[in-house]
Amino acid sequence: MDHQVVVKPSGHVFSVSADESILAAALRQGLNLPYGCRDGVCGSCRGRVLSGEVSHGNASSAVLGESDRLAGFALLCCATARTDLCIETTEVRALADIPVRTLPARVHRLLRVAPEVMIVELRLPSSERLQFLAGQYVDILLKDGKRRSFSLANAPHDDSVLQLHVRRVPGGRFTEHVFNGMRERDLLRLRGPLGSFFLRDDSPRPMLLVAGGTGFAPIKAIVEHALAQRSTRPMDIYWGARQRADLYLLQLAQQWAAEHPWIRFVPVLSESPPAERWTGRTGLVHAAAMHDHPDLSQHQVYVCGAPAMVAAARADFLAHCQLPTDEFFADSFDYAADTQLAIATGPAPEMNGSPHD
Incomplete structure (x- = not known):
């Protein structure tokens, strides 16, 4: 009962x-x-x-x-x-409500879902859980004191394992280890949750969610959290990639749209070869979103992906689509220096705040 x-x-x-x-x-x-x-x-x-x-x-x-x-x-x-x-x-409804913690984590499972994308599942000690907001990220702490940041792809209610989406960066120290050296049961240390990119679930505005590549990870967390809340806020999800194989959870996103009438999903490819016979949308993912949403004055927008995409989306949505400045939230995935970066719209680097190579 x-x-x-x-x-x-x-x-x-x-x-x-x-x-x-x-x-x-x-x-x-x-x-x-x-x-x-x-x-x-x-x-x-x-x-x-x-x-x-x-x-x-x-x-x-x-x-x-x-x-x-x-x-x-x-x-x-x-x-x-x-x-x-x-x-x-x-x-817990704000960043200040959640303590940032450093915890050990063991590699639970490695799933290669695309040629250059690995889903890494981490399990914390049985007596620990990491509380976070949908869309936030964690730092993986390396032995030399450097760190790599990755968004949490699971929703907060589904925290039995923490899921990271890792794209291989050629020559990248950490991501090459993920693909070539990491094994299940390996021990890591992480610190989090971090970042100001998270679902503002107190807003009634329709949501436009734009992801590039593995920027789909925090978008996935946001969508699954909204579904757990039984929210019926309209969600238009645009996921951009180069080729079809890079849409590594395409079936999941299509399933959201098929099962929930308030969700619309649009995949966009920028470099699809003729052999793929792709019949869907092509070009820049944020441009496709702009084409379909010339007026964003009543929307709330979440964008996650490469810095150039995030910067272009912000500039164009604000200048040409009447999006209010305070309704744009972004996570910019950078790949360079070993420092924590930040942009005005939220945390920077790939997956949210520092380099992920």
Whole structure:
């Protein structure tokens, strides 16, 4: 039997089944409640039960003492609902709400989805979880103190593994290792979440999402988070690549559009050879979006990809499509120096903030 949970002070409502924790149910439905471990150890998910009855599950007495329970507190990662509930807890809706952490991570799986693209799945220690906003990135910390940054391609509610989309950079130290030396169960260190590129889910505006190459990674996270929220905000997704093989999750994007009438997906190729017999859109991906959306005055726009594409999209959308400056959010993927870069619209380098080679 499902129970209804009302969150104060936000007023958000979600349902929870008898066999899942209150936190798991909230995350599954796109609500970002605070947490750190999901195992009753850190206490980050502590909230107050204002009305209703919960079972405290395996909450540690060292973290949640008897006096806390009598005062109505519960660890939401352990507690399950016995009745309908009203709880009091903060919701993570801004960068300042999430601590940046350094954590070990083990390579769980390597999936080569295109000749030059590898999906890397990372698993954190069983007692840890990384909370983040849809669209943010992490730094992979190298042994010499340098770092490489990659967007998180999974939505926040789906955090059992962290998914990175890595494009090989010829001669790149780290990406060549990913393709030629990395093995499952290898140990890495990461730091995050980082970056100001994330879904502004409090806006009712239709969304235009433009991705170039592996810039699809944070766009994927944003779309899947919106779907988990049961949002029906219109989403027009444009994904640009050179050849068809570079659209490495084409079927997934097509499935979003097929299953949800408020989602439209447009793939665009810039260098498709005749042998591919590509019959879809061609040219620059942001130009295709401009052609279809000459008036963006009521939209919210998310752009992720190479610096030249991001810069052109920003200039053209603002100058020719009436897009308000404060409704443009971008992530520019750079490949050069070993420093954290930034642009006015959000974090820079490939996948969001520093070089990824």
